[in-house]
Every structure is written in structure tokens, then in C-alpha cells.
Amino acid sequence: MVGAGLAGVRAAGSLRAEGFDGRLTVVSDERELPYDRPPLTKQVVAGTMTGDDIRLAGEAEFGARWIRGTGAVGLDRERRRVRLADGAELPYDGVVLAPGAKAREWPGAGVPDGVVTVRGLADVRRLRAEVAGGADEVVIVGAGFVGVELASSLSGLGVKVTLVEPFGAPLRALGGTVAEVVSEAAGRAGVALRLGVGVRGFAAAAGGRVRAVVLADGAEVSASLVVVAIGMVPATGWLVGSGLALPSGRIHCDERLFARAAGGAGGAGVADPAVVVAGDAAWCEAVRTAEGPVPLEHWSNAAAQGELAGRNLLAGPAAAEPYVHVPSFWTAAFGLRIRSVGLPGTGDREVVEAGSAAEGAVLVAHYRGERLVGAVSVNQGKLLPGYARRLN
Amino acid sequence: MVEIRVDRDVCDGLGQCALVAPEVFALDDDERLVVAPEVPDGLAGKVAAAVRACPVRALVVEGA
Numbered sequence: 522m523v524g525a526g527l528a529g530v531r532a533a534g535s536l537r538a539e540g541f542d543g544r545l546t547v548v549s550d551e552r553e554l555p556y557d558r559p560p561l562t563k564q565v566v567a568g569t570m571t572g573d574d575i576r577l578a579g580e581a582e583f584g585a586r587w588i589r590g591t592g593a594v595g596l597d598r599e600r601r602r603v604r605l606a607d608g609a610e611l612p613y614d615g616v617v618l619a620p621g622a623k624a625r626e627w628p629g630a631g632v633p634d635g636v637v638t639v640r641g642l643a644d645v646r647r648l649r650a651e652v653a654g655g656a657d658e659v660v661i662v663g664a665g666f667v668g669v670e671l672a673s674s675l676s677g678l679g680v681k682v683t684l685v686e687p688f689g690a691p692l693r694a695l696g697g698t699v700a701e702v703v704s705e706a707a708g709r710a711g712v713a714l715r716l717g718v719g720v721r722g723f724a725a726a727a728g729g730r731v732r733a734v735v736l737a738d739g740a741e742v743s744a745s746l747v748v749v750a751i752g753m754v755p756a757t758g759w760l761v762g763s764g765l766a767l768p769s770g771r772i773h774c775d776e777r778l779f780a781r782a783a784g785g786a787g788g789a790g791v792a793d794p795a796v797v798v799a800g801d802a803a804w805c806e807a808v809r810t811a812e813g814p815v816p817l818e819h820w821s822n823a824a825a826q827g828e829l830a831g832r833n834l835l836a837g838p839a840a841a842e843p844y845v846h847v848p849s850f851w852t853a854a855f856g857l858r859i860r861s862v863g864l865p866g867t868g869d870r871e872v873v874e875a876g877s878a879a880e881g882a883v884l885v886a887h888y889r890g891e892r893l894v895g896a897v898s899v900n901q902g903k904l905l906p907g908y909a910r911r912l913n
Numbered sequence: 914m915v916e917i918r919v920d921r922d923v924c925d926g927l928g929q930c931a932l933v934a935p936e937v938f939a940l941d942d943d944e945r946l947v948v949a950p951e952v953p954d955g956l957a958g959k960v961a962a963a964v965r966a967c968p969v970r971a972l973v974v975e976g977a
């Protein structure tokens with residue numbers, strides 16, 4: 522098992538639940554025992570939950586050997602070995618690849634001190650320490666769900682927050698109506714929004730610490746701390762050389778979650794019966810639009826794929842089941858409870874089908890032509906199961 | 914007979930269970946979880962999947 526996030530933990534659990542009584546080794550490059558990520562930017566930043574409250578599994582679980590703080594650096598599928606950063610090699614009969622993703626770092630050079638990203642518990646601990654230590658002006662670059670949740674939690678702590686989104690709208694993937702509701706609520710919470718303006722870089726004080734974010738128009742927004750929240754990068758660099766297909770850095774797997782070898786001309790080849798994939802790092806043929814597979818970076822997908830990956834690895838390709846899943850995502854910020862089902866971002870028009878943006882309670886359906894592709898709710902969660910059924 | 918217990922202190926009305934097993938779980942107007950008084954026959958598997966789909970581990974199933 523490589524990676525002990527949600528997907529890895531679920532895979533380990535299902536391997537054991539299905540009766541696998543052989544040797545199980547869990548490799549994680551984090552020292553931390555497995556934990557759940559969604560509360561990080563919500564309750565953990567806010568201080569209402571701690572690391573102990575979000576633990577997913579203890580060391581005694583799964584009767585596994587745990588290797589923590591040492592990452593996998595190579596996969597030799599011919600010799601069936603996982604190579605670790607310390608040079609050790611682990612032989613395997615089957616391997617679950619669940620390395621998830623890392624936060625995307627600021628692409629420019631010369632990033633000063635006090636510019637951070639958030640993906641894990643250690644990042645959030647550092648963020649809280651910075652705020653406790655007096656960081657009272659935070660600029661967040663990127664208004665995806667991580668940026669928006671952080672803006673909400675930090676402003677709740679009394680920090681002055683500016684949220685900068687070069688591409689124009691917060692939670693843009695969920696459509697224009699939701700962006701409007703979120704912008705409005707963020708404004709009411711005292712968060713300054715700078716939408717549609719790019720970031721050129723950062724200005725540092727004499728000691729090397731960041732003092733401002735420099736916008737594309739040359740304006741400076743002063744900051745004692747900057748969070749770069751511009752998305753994630755699959756943690757698959759170590760698989761280059763494994764011979765697996767890695768479209769846009771994700772691990773290509775068939776609809777039963779078996780990893781595909783790279784074929785000729787950038788295409789994908791045969792599936793490896795000893796390698797299954799789950800979670801944020803997966804690019805699964807079962808999750809797709811007409812144009813092809815789409816990656817999912819959601820909790821429910823990591824949980825469901827993890828479970829099936831464990832089961833299918835044990836069953837083998839002939840008896841394995843296909844992955845059947847209606848995508849589902851939630852986020853919460855500024856008192857808004859936001860949920861989605863399906864793939865709203867793949868539609869070409871959105872229709873308000875209940876409530877309204879002005880009320881702060883709205884259900885927006887996303888269509889591609891006449892076909893429903895997704896739905897997003899703000900405080901209208903009771904309507905979503907009906908949409909999920911239509912997406913099935 | 915399957916019995917479902919909801920830890921109300923933990924349940925956040927995320928509604929993931931209602932997506933997996935809408936026959937048994939639903940949200941009300943205030944996004945609070947409502948559970949059917951009786952689990953229809955043949956739905957034990959779906960209910961188990963709904964329990965596993967809960968991000969905050971608020972659901973427990975007893976009996977089978």
C-alpha cells in the first residue's frame with residue numbers, strides 16, 4: 522500500500538474485511554498517522570478540532586506493518602518491488618497506489634518566507650502558529666475550495682483576509698450562481714475580494730519575510746502571511762519509469778481500477794493485474810464525460826475507490842467489479858453549506874431550479890445540451906438525492 | 914431487523930448517506946438528517962454503504 526490517506530486506509534480496511542490474511546505493508550511519506558483532510562481548513566484552522574479528532578486509523582489497525590516518514594521512490598513492476606527513499610525494496614504480490622496529491626506550489630522563483638501552501642496537518646499547524654504569533658493580515662491566492670474555506674475560517678479568527686482570484690470567481694468550478702452567493706457572503710464576513718486580477722509575485726521586507734502580494738496591475742496588497750491555494754498536483758513523480766500510463770500526472774486505470782501500462786503514442790496499454798489505483802491520484806476510465814475520463818479530487822471518491830481497489834486487487838481482474846459512482850462533493854464557508862453531485866463543471870448552461878442566489882439558498886442544475894450533468898446546492902441539500910438519481 | 918443509530922452530536926447533515934440510500938435517509942428543510950423508522954427488506958447492503966459514505970462517522974448499524 523503506497524499512501525495512507527483516505528483512499529489507502531479504505532483499501533487496507535477492505536482487503537482485511539474481504540479476508541486477506543497475508544502480509545500488509547503500508548508506506549507513507551508522512552510521519553503522521555492517517556487523518557482526514559476536509560476538517561483541516563474548516564474546524565482545525567478554526568480551532569474547534571485537533572489532529573486527534575480527525576484520525577482515520579491507528580497503528581494497530583489492519584494488522585499491518587507501517588513505514589511512516591519514508592516515501593516510495595520507484596515501482597519496478599517486472600520484479601514486483603516498491604523502492605523506498607531509504608533504499609529499501611519491498612516485494613509485493615499486489616500493490617495499491619494511493620499517493621493522493623500535494624499542494625501546487627507557486628510557480629515563480631524567489632518566494633519569500635511567510636508564503637505557504639496547505640494540504641496536510643503539518644501545514645495547518647504552522648498556519649495556526651503563524652496566526653497565534655501575530656500574522657493578522659493574510660492574503661490567500663486562489664479561490665478554489667481550499668482558498669475559500671481558509672478565508673472563512675481565518676476571518677472567523679479575526680484575521681484580516683484578502684482573497685485574490687485571477688480567474689474571476691470563487692468556486693468557479695461550481696458555476697456562476699454559486700460564485701455570486703459565495704462572493705456576497707465573503708464580503709459580508711469582511712473578506713476583501715480581488716477577483717479577475719492576476720498575481721505577479723511577492724514583495725519581501727528587509728529580513729526576507731513577505732510583506733505584500735504584488736498584483737498584475739502593480740498594486741500591492743500588504744500581507745503578514747500569504748497562502749497560495751492554486752490547486753493540487755498528483756504525487757506521482759516517483760512513478761515515472763514504472764511504465765504506467767500517467768496522463769496529466771495521474772495514474773490511468775481501467776474501470777475496475779487496475780493501472781494501465783503506457784501504450785504507444787501516449788496512449789494506454791494493458792492493465793496490470795497486480796496494481797490497483799484509488800483516490801486523488803487516479804484517472805479512472807469509469808469516471809468520464811464524452812471526451813474522456815475526468816479526475817475527481819473529492820472525499821467520497823477516495824473512500825469509494827479505496828474500498829473497491831482493495832476488493833478488486835484481492836478478487837483479481839476476472840472477478841473484479843467495475844467502479845460505479847455518482848460524484849459528490851461538499852464544502853462549507855461563511856455559513857453556506859455547499860454540496861454538489863455529478864460533474865457540474867462539465868455542463869454548458871446552468872439553471873436555477875429552486876430558491877435564489879438572493880436568498881442564499883439555491884439549487885442550480887447544470888446541463889450539457891438537454892442532459893443533466895450535475896447539480897449544486899447552497900443550503901438546499903434535501904433536493905440533491907433526486908438529482909443524484911437522475912445522474913445514475 | 915436492522916437498526917440505525919445516528920450520533921446527533923457528530924452528524925453535520927452533509928447528506929452523503931441520502932445519496933447512497935435515499936430509501937432510508939433524507940435531509941429535512943434545515944438539512945437535518947431524517948432516518949426511515951424501518952429499513953425496507955433487502956436494503957442492508959445499501960445501508961452499510963451509506964454508513965461507510967458518512968464523512969464524519971455519525972452512523973452505526975446494529976443487527977442484520
Ligand SMILES: Cc1cc2nc3c(=O)[nH]c(=O)nc-3n(C[C@H](O)[C@H](O)[C@H](O)COP(=O)(O)OP(=O)(O)OC[C@H]3O[C@@H](n4cnc5c(N)ncnc54)[C@H](O)[C@@H]3O)c2cc1C
Binds near residue numbers: 525529817850
Ligand atoms: C484542506 C483540504 C480540504 C478538503 N475538503 C474537502 C471537502 O470538504 N469535501 C470533499 O469532498 N473533499 C475535500 N477534500 C478532498 C479530500 O480530502 C481528498 O479527495 C482526499 O484526501 C483524497 O484522498 P487520497 O487518499 O487519494 O489522497 P491523500 O489524502 O492526499 O493521501 C495520500 C497520502 O499518500 C502520501 N504519499 C504521497 N506520495 C507518497 C509516496 N511516494 N510514498 C508514500 N506516501 C506517499 C501522502 O503524503 C498522503 O499522506 C479536501 C482536501 C484538502 C487538502
